[in-house]
Structure formats: structure tokens, C-alpha cells
Amino acid sequence: MLISGGRLVDPSQPLDARRDLRIDAGVVVEIGEHLTPREGEPVYDASGAVVAPGFIDMHVHLREPGYPEKETIATGTLAALRGGFTAVACMPNTNPALDDPAVLAILADLVARDARCRVYPVGAITRGRKGEAAVDFTALARAGAVAFSDDGNTVMNARVLRDAALDAAAIDGVFISHAEDEHLKGNAVMHEGVVSRALGLPGSPAVAEDVIVARDLLIGAETGKRWHIAHLSTRGALDALRHARAHGSDATCEVTPHHLLLTDETIRTSGAAGKVNPPLRDASDARALRDAVREGTIDVFATDHAPHTAAEKSGDLLHAAVGFTGLEVAVAAYALALPDLPLLRFVELISTAPARVLGVPGGTLRAGSPADVTIFADRPWTIDPSSFASKGKSTPFAGMRVPRRVLATIVGGELYRVPDAP
Numbered sequence: 001m002l003i004s005g006g007r008l009v010d011p012s013q014p015l016d017a018r019r020d021l022r023i024d025a026g027v028v029v030e031i032g033e034h035l036t037p038r039e040g041e042p043v044y045d046a047s048g049a050v051v052a053p054g055f056i057d058m059h060v061h062l063r064e065p066g067y068p069e070k071e072t073i074a075t076g077t078l079a080a081l082r083g084g085f086t087a088v089a090c091m092p093n094t095n096p097a098l099d100d101p102a103v104l105a106i107l108a109d110l111v112a113r114d115a116r117c118r119v120y121p122v123g124a125i126t127r128g129r130k131g132e133a134a135v136d137f138t139a140l141a142r143a144g145a146v147a148f149s150d151d152g153n154t155v156m157n158a159r160v161l162r163d164a165a166l167d168a169a170a171i172d173g174v175f176i177s178h179a180e181d182e183h184l185k186g187n188a189v190m191h192e193g194v195v196s197r198a199l200g201l202p203g204s205p206a207v208a209e210d211v212i213v214a215r216d217l218l219i220g221a222e223t224g225k226r227w228h229i230a231h232l233s234t235r236g237a238l239d240a241l242r243h244a245r246a247h248g249s250d251a252t253c254e255v256t257p258h259h260l261l262l263t264d265e266t267i268r269t270s271g272a273a274g275k276v277n278p279p280l281r282d283a284s285d286a287r288a289l290r291d292a293v294r295e296g297t298i299d300v301f302a303t304d305h306a307p308h309t310a311a312e313k314s315g316d317l318l319h320a321a322v323g324f325t326g327l328e329v330a331v332a333a334y335a336l337a338l339p340d341l342p343l344l345r346f347v348e349l350i351s352t353a354p355a356r357v358l359g360v361p362g363g364t365l366r367a368g369s370p371a372d373v374t375i376f377a378d379r380p381w382t383i384d385p386s387s388f389a390s391k392g393k394s395t396p397f398a399g400m401r402v403p404r405r406v407l408a409t410i411v412g413g414e415l416y417r418v419p420d421a422p
């Protein structure tokens with residue numbers, strides 16, 4: 001297939017110019033100016049659009065095995081395609097948890113049968129994600145785990161975490177921290193601040209995240225284990241990361257669209273739709289995160305796509321499920337949050353960098369690479385959750401007018417056109 005007339009943006013080369021892209025047998029074979037279609041070769045007209053290496057979301061909850069009412073491999077990976085993602089890493093808080101090669105084998109069967117994009121499993125750090133006994137890292141890595149995390153929970157026992165990091169130090173997969181101190185967080189349902197006090201709701205202070213990020217970066221430095229901070233959301237966590245890097249750490253971090261764009265004020269209007277862990281912070285945190293993206297402190301964009309049923313997200317904030325769908329709004333939300341972000345940097349954050357952090361293929365359109373491609377354009381649209389492929393329809397972004405949308409996604413040479421794309 002020839003993808004012609006697009007603006008090709010590939011940070012791995014680096015390249016930002018009008019180029020044609022030829023793919024054949026699932027692989028990128030040629031990039032050039034004014035390539036002529038061969039006889040019978042399909043042509044995708046990408047005029048006015050951006051052609052980039054396929055987006056990779058390293059933080060997704062696909063919910064299988066265990067919670068098919070929330071999401072399935074089929075619906076979650078279709079949502080990924082529609083959102084521009086050609087690969088996702090799926091988190092281990094399934095039922096059973098991804099803590100054993102036998103469970104990874106069940107997941108691999110589901111993925112082989114149902115997945116529409118590439119799926120890389122994240123193995124648990126502790127058995128059952130209980131924070132007590134480490135998993136068998138070697139066995140999980142052999143069974144396909146590309147990283148390790150108890151995401152959803154923090155490994156609260158520092159000794160368990162340090163022993164696990166020492167155990168896994170020689171294994172490639174990065175450790176990913178979900179950073180919320182359980183005791184400081186208590187029964188919080190939102191960020192602790194002016195809004196939580198006004199609403200009379202229990203809040204989780206920013207320091208609940210800061211202390212765990214600082215602790216985990218110290219343990220990473222001391223054990224030599226490569227580390228990644230998930231959904232970083234506070235100024236204090238940024239400070240801890242800068243401090244660690246000043247002392248030689250190569251730790252990385254990600255930020256979500258909702259933490260860049262929304263604040264605890266959103267809870268006043270969105271209620272349970274805006275309930276998420278870590279919680280939407282205050283405006284100064286969101287501003288600090290956007291600045292940190294621009295100055296390079298943030299490495300990766302990740303959605304923390306966490307779908308639930310409508311029933312679980314309805315009702316009051318105290319009882320509603322935590323998290324919301326993200327794959328189909330992310331690209332638009334990033335553009336709204338950071339309208340001045342250069343495209344090379346945007347594609348780096350959402351494709352090249354996550355491939356590097358996870359150590360998986362992709363993030364590049366160099367000849368010989370897998371033909372994973374995302375085609376998008378700066379065209380405004382309005383977010384309508386009823387059109388989502390994801391089973392999770394609840395999002396605080398509902399009804400928002402956004403400036404960028406995905407037109408098509410190509411996985412291993414197979415083209416998917418997003419329905420109703422302008």
C-alpha cells in the first residue's frame with residue numbers, strides 16, 4: 001500500500017516533511033517524495049493529514065480475564081484502533097491477576113482470537129497484587145510480560161518492593177509504580193483541597209503521591225532496577241523525579257490526558273465521571289504537568305484507560321467506580337491541553353518513547369520496521385461517548401469540543417478507517 005501526500009512525522013529519524021510511505025507484507029519498505037503507485041497497489045490519500053509511527057499506549061486496562069462486562073479484548077483493542085493506538089500494554093489487575101504464566105497463557109489465547117491491535121501484557125509485581133510475595137519474574141518475562149506493576153494498588157511494604165526489585169534487577173521489564181500511599185489516601189474519593197472541603201468529601205493529599213514516588217525512585221536507584229512512574233499528577237512528584245535524575249537516575253514517567261487538562265473543579269460538574277486514581281489535582285498541578293511536558297521532564301503520554309459499566313459509574317461520588325475510558329479521546333485531549341506542542345515531540349511522547357520504555361517494536365517508520373502507522377489531522381469534533389467502541393462510556397470529556405482526530409490506523413499493514421472521521 002502507498003500512503004501518499006501526508007506530512008510524515010517520525011521522531012526516530014528524525015523526519016517532519018511531506019513524504020510518501022510504502023508498506024508491503026506488513027513492513028515499511030520505502031519512504032520517499034512522489035512515489036509512484038505500482039500496478040494494483042492500493043493508495044491511501046493522506047493529503048492534509050499527519051502520518052506517524054503507530055501510537056502505543058503503555059497504560060490500559062483491558063479487563064480480561066475476569067471483567068468482560070467492563071471491557072473485553074475485542075472492544076478494548078477496537079477502541080485502541082479508533083483512538084489511533086496500534087499497540088497497548090495491558091495492566092494486571094484482572095481476575096485472576098496477571099501474576100502467573102498460566103494466566104498469561106489464557107490472555108495470550110484471548111489476544112490471538114480477539115485483539116485488533118498489538119497487546120503487551122504487564123505482569124504483576126506481587127502474587128495476586130496483594131503486596132506480600134513477589135511473582136516469578138523470570139517465568140512471567142518468558143511468558144510475555146514486558147513490564148511489571150501492581151497498578152491499581154501501591155506495593156506498600158517497602159521491603160517487599162525492594163526485594164522484588166533486587167530479584168528482577170537482571171530482567172529487562174521495567175517496574176511501573178502506581179504511587180498512592182494507602183494510609184495518607186484513606187477513604188478519599190478526590191483530591192484534598194479547596195474543592196473537597198467545599199463539597200465535604202474525603203480527599204487524598206498530593207503528598208500521598210509524592211512520598212511513594214520519592215520512595216520508589218530511591219529504591220530504583222539503590223537496586224539498579226529500571227523504573228517508570230505511572231500517571232504522575234503532582235508538583236511534588238515532578239520535584240522528586242528531577243531530584244532523582246540530578247543524581248543519575250534514568251527513571252521515566254508518564255502523564256495522562258485528564259491530569260494535563262482537568263482539575264478537581266471538574267468534580268463539581270462531572271461528579272462520578274471524574275473519579276479517578278490518582279485524583280484530578282488542582283490547577284497549579286495541571287499547569288506544572290503541561291510545563292513539564294514542554295520542557296522534557298515527562299517522557300510518555302499514557303491514557304490509564306479504565307472502563308467500567310454504566311451502573312458502576314452512576315450514582316454518587318462516594319460509591320462510584322474509580323477510573324474512566326480514555327483510548328478514544330486521548331489524542332484529542334492532548335492537543336487541547338497542549339496546542340503549541342510541536343508534532344515531533346507529540347509523536348515522540350505517544351509512540352517512540354513508550355516503545356523505548358517497554359522495549360517493544362514500533363515507534364519508528366524506518367524501512368524494515370513493522371507497518372504500524374497512525375494517520376491523524378487537526379480537525380475539530382465533539383466527544384460523544386455513545387459512539388465509543390469501548391464498553392466504558394463514562395468520561396469527564398463528554399461533550400467537549402476538541403481540535404484533533406484520528407483518521408486511520410494501520411497494524412502490521414492492515415488498514416482500519418475510523419468511522420465518521422471527517
Ligand SMILES: [Zn+2]
Nearest residue numbers: 151152178230
Ligand atoms: Zn494506576
